[in-house]
Amino acid sequence: MTDDKALRLRLAEELSAGGFLRTLPWRAAVEEVPRHEFLRGGFFEPSDTPGPTAWRPVMPDTAGWLERCYTDHSLVTQIAGTIVPRDVRGEILRAPTSSSTMPGLVVRMLEDLQVEDGHRVLEVGTGTGYSTALMCHRLGDGSVTSVEVDGEVSGAAGVALAACGYSPRLVVGDGLAGHKDAAPYDRLVVTCGVLDVPAAWVAQTRPGGIILATLCGWLYSSELARLIVGRDGTARGRFLGGQISFMLARPQQPPPLGVLPDLDRGEERTAALGPDVLDDWNTRFVAQLAVPRAQRVSLTRQGRTEHLLIDVAVGAWALLYEDRGAWIVRQGGLDRLWDAVEAYVTRWRGDGSPPLEQFEISVTAAGQTVTWASH
Structure with a gap:
């Protein structure tokens, strides 16, 4: 048995044990298709240096390359839209743009x-x-x-x-x-x-x-x-x-933020919800339904951390900061982004915070809607 065959069998067993691989035809595919052949150009790994994530290449002649091809991890294969592992010596500080998805997710989706x-x-x-x-x-x-x-x-x-x-x-x-x-x-x-x-x-x-x-x-x-x-x-x-x-x-990548608006002008009030609600995955998804084209940025100004939501297309923004134990929101532009977030999240919580698996999606000629059923 070749080394990669043994690795394929081990991967299939791991994915089956994890509940991702559930039927024999897909297990046979995992056991036969050599993932490493799709990574002959190498992949990138994140470096362990402090600061923003830097990426360094791992090539077929790197020790451990073959074994890593058969781990249940996503492996970045392209940086910044054009840069592949063979182009880099050392490290690169740019965003990934293509990858080999973790096998567990691949087979889960195929199932x-x-x-x-x-x-x-x-x-x-x-x-x-x-x-x-x-x-x-x-x-x-x-x-x-x-x-x-x-x-x-x-x-x-x-x-x-x-x-x-x-x-x-x-x-x-x-x-x-x-x-x-x-x-x-x-x-x-x-x-x-x-x-x-x-x-x-x-x-x-x-x-x-x-x-x-x-x-x-x-x-x-x-x-x-x-x-x-x-x-x-x-x-x-x-x-x-x-x-x-x-x-x-x-x-569908978000547009550049460009020059920020004057964040010191706008309507200000005490916020019913703080930006920390966005740290929870499900709550953030609900908030995203309210403001689907908003981007989130953290700023340090006037000696404090401020949390900005901004929708570049409509020119709307909401800035949140903490003052004496209370969250304050200042909003400007055509829409009131944080008003919309608070309304959606409050309604969702009032309905018992149903999990996302209970949400319903419909796509019609009028567009896409996502709703949830209340308890």
Whole structure:
């Protein structure tokens, strides 16, 4: 038995024991698909130096590379949209833009997709191609279409897939538009975060088909949603739980903050809720429903820490700071962001703070809505 085969078997056992891998066809795929082939270009690891996160490359000739390819961890494969491990000597202080998702999450999503033999699947976000290969093993090459916005990432995935004997349909383009040429699909799975489920995904999924996507916002609380497409061209479903997190789709990244408004001018009052409510994942998700395009920034001014929510598009902001044991909010612009947050969170708490798995998502011609049922 080769070293990587033993590692694949060990990974499959670990994922099964963790409850992520639940059926024999997907276990067979994990046991056969060599994840390390999709990481031949290396990956980045965070350095242990203090301060902002710096990244350093781990290449195939680095000790322990092969074993780390078979751990249940996400491995960053691209920085700042263009930089790959071979480009770096030392460390780099930029944000990750592509990764090989942790295998436990990959197979959990594939299990949640509820595929059956003969199903045709659209994957949005090819990434390294590892999840694409698992689907090819399970369903056959002709049943898998994968869209990737980054041509170089797609090209590297294609090379790795070919090396493993797989040849799905790979498309370079905006995954938010799907890929209508191969539609309709029985299943659509998304490996990036999105603010809203695009109408194109619903239109390209057959009635009764499933869309599996992670809904996020610029406050960065996100949840995995499973939606069933209806004959009326709508899609409805629920969140599956687990605090799933992906990098946002590139076209939906938040805009630059630019020059901040004059934060010393605005309407001021005592806040009913402090910014610490946003530290809780579920509460932050509810707040995000109220202000889906707001970004959160911490500032140090006048010797105190201030917490800023700002929606660049509508020019609205809310600044919170603590004064003599009470939270004060100052708001400006067209909308009152913190008023909206307080209203949503207070109503949710009044309804018994239902877990996110009890929320309902609907996508219609009028757009996307997320609601919860009160107790």
